[in-house]
Each structure stands twice: as structure tokens, then as C-alpha cells.
Amino acid sequence: MSDQSICLIYFSGTEVTKTYAEVIKATLTDIECVVRLFDVTSYASRQKPLPVDDFNAFIFGFPVFSDFAPSVINTWLPTLKGKGKPCAQFFTYGARTSGYAHFHTLQLLETAGFQVLLSAEFLGRHTFNVAGWQILPDRPDQADFAIAKEYASLALERFSAQTPPVFNIQKPFGYNQTLAAREKQPKRSERGWTNPVRVTKACSMCRDCEAECPTQAFNADSGLSEPAECIDCMHCLYICPDEVIEIDKRMKDTYEGFKASWNLTETMMEAKQSKIIEESWQAAS
């Protein structure tokens, strides 16, 4: 029986990150760790304090949204009190790039007082597949899960080590400039193609879209999302039991332009592999 009690915290709009979190939990549970999952996708879930004292170690899993973990996560992480406890981080991404997520999140976790020992990036279907894109529709697959299981075992090994190897991540090129530009970016004031809308007045009014939105952007009464707050995570579309929330149908047509602007092909994206970043010298792609 392992003496590790692990807290696995994740954000997941369309269940890619959630699926990896469950695979990691199952792997650790098989080697007799106690693992508790914390889904911090909804706004409400991030208002409760995290019971840091109840756990020996932490795993944080987030999707990459425009080269970083979701903005709400970047705001929330520095409010935690890590108390020097060990942690590992992982990211899921839709085959373009994990961008600055490894480096930036590591800085935030360290600022919060965690000791980051490991990172990883796992491939998954792109969020905008819900609107007709076709990026990695069949990922994660068994090969991705095999890497996630390896990551779970390595994380446990590091959490249990008396003196774990020092882990760090090199600052990526252009990081300071990108961060400065993001901070200056004004909030969106107009409704864009990625802002969800309920397309009928007739729905069962379960209010899940409102309760589970990460930013309190969706209004179940009006059926509209607030453009300034919406982070385009597609969680409301994904969870609506009546399947009546949509984004602009023309979003589908942006897929060819997306690939062209990044010089990406489906073959290139399919060839990408999930990977563990275990040594400080391993640059994230």
C-alpha cells in the first residue's frame, strides 16, 4: 500500500482532460494510492478552498487555450497555498502547440508554493470539432493513454523520492512579449462566432449551462453567453442535455483557414505524439 494521498485537479471543457485525469487516477489507484479528483471547470468549484493539508501530492491537468492554460486557471492558481508540497502538471492540446503552457503554469504553481516535479503534454481532439473542425477526432487513443499511465507512475516515483530530481523548464522564445501583449488585450465587446447561443426557446431549463460555465458567462434565461466573459471552452454546448446550444455555423468554414495559417495538415497533426517532459533540458514543443 502506497502512503501517497494524491489530489488530481483538472479543468475540462469537452472531457479530453477529464478522460486523461481518469486514466491517471486509475493507474495510481491500481498501485494503491488514494486519489481524489477535483473538477475545477465550473466557476463555483473554484470558490471553495482546496483542502491542501489532506494530501501529500498534487497533479494539475489543463487544456491549452491559445498557448496557455485557460485564463480562469491562470488567475486561480496563484490564490492556492501549496505549502511546499510536490506536484506534477499536464496539458492536453489539439495538435497545434502546447505553446507557453508548461513554462507559464510552472511559474504560477511555484508562486503558489508548490514544488513542480514533472510535466507532460497529451494529444486530444480539438474543442472546435464540436463545430465541424476535424482535428484528431479519434484521439486520445491507446498509445496516448499508455504515455499517460507512464506519466502517472513517474509522478508517483518523484512524489515518493527523498530527493527528487530538480525540475525546471526553459523560458520559451517570445514569452515576455506574448505575456505583455495578452495583458494589454481588451475584453471582447461584440458577439463573435465562438460565443454560444441557445437556438430555441424550448429547452428543459435544467440550468446546467449557467451552473457549469467556468466564467458565469451563460445566462439560461436569455440563452446567451456574455462575449466579454466567455472563454470559448464549449463546455455549455458539450453538456447541454437537449443539445440546443450552438456557435455560429460558419465556424466550420474557418477550419481550412486555420490549417493554412499554421501550415498544418491532418497528416502532420496525426503524427504528433503525447509526451512526458521529465528532464529540465527537454524543451516543450
Ligand SMILES: Cc1cc2nc3c(=O)[nH]c(=O)nc-3n(C[C@H](O)[C@H](O)[C@H](O)COP(=O)(O)O)c2cc1C
Ligand atoms: C479557445 C481555445 C483555444 C485553443 N488553443 C489551442 C492551442 O493553442 N493549441 C492547441 O494545440 N489546441 C488548442 N485548443 C484545443 C484544446 O487544447 C484541446 O482540444 C484540448 O484537449 C481540450 O481539452 P478539454 O476537452 O479538456 O477542454 C484550443 C481550444 C480552445 C477552445
Ligand code: SF4
Ligand atoms: S443546459 Fe441546455 S437544456 Fe439545460 S437550461 Fe441550458 S440550454 Fe436548457
Ligand code: SF4
Ligand atoms: S458560455 Fe463560454 S465560457 Fe461559458 S461554458 Fe459556454 S463556451 Fe464556456
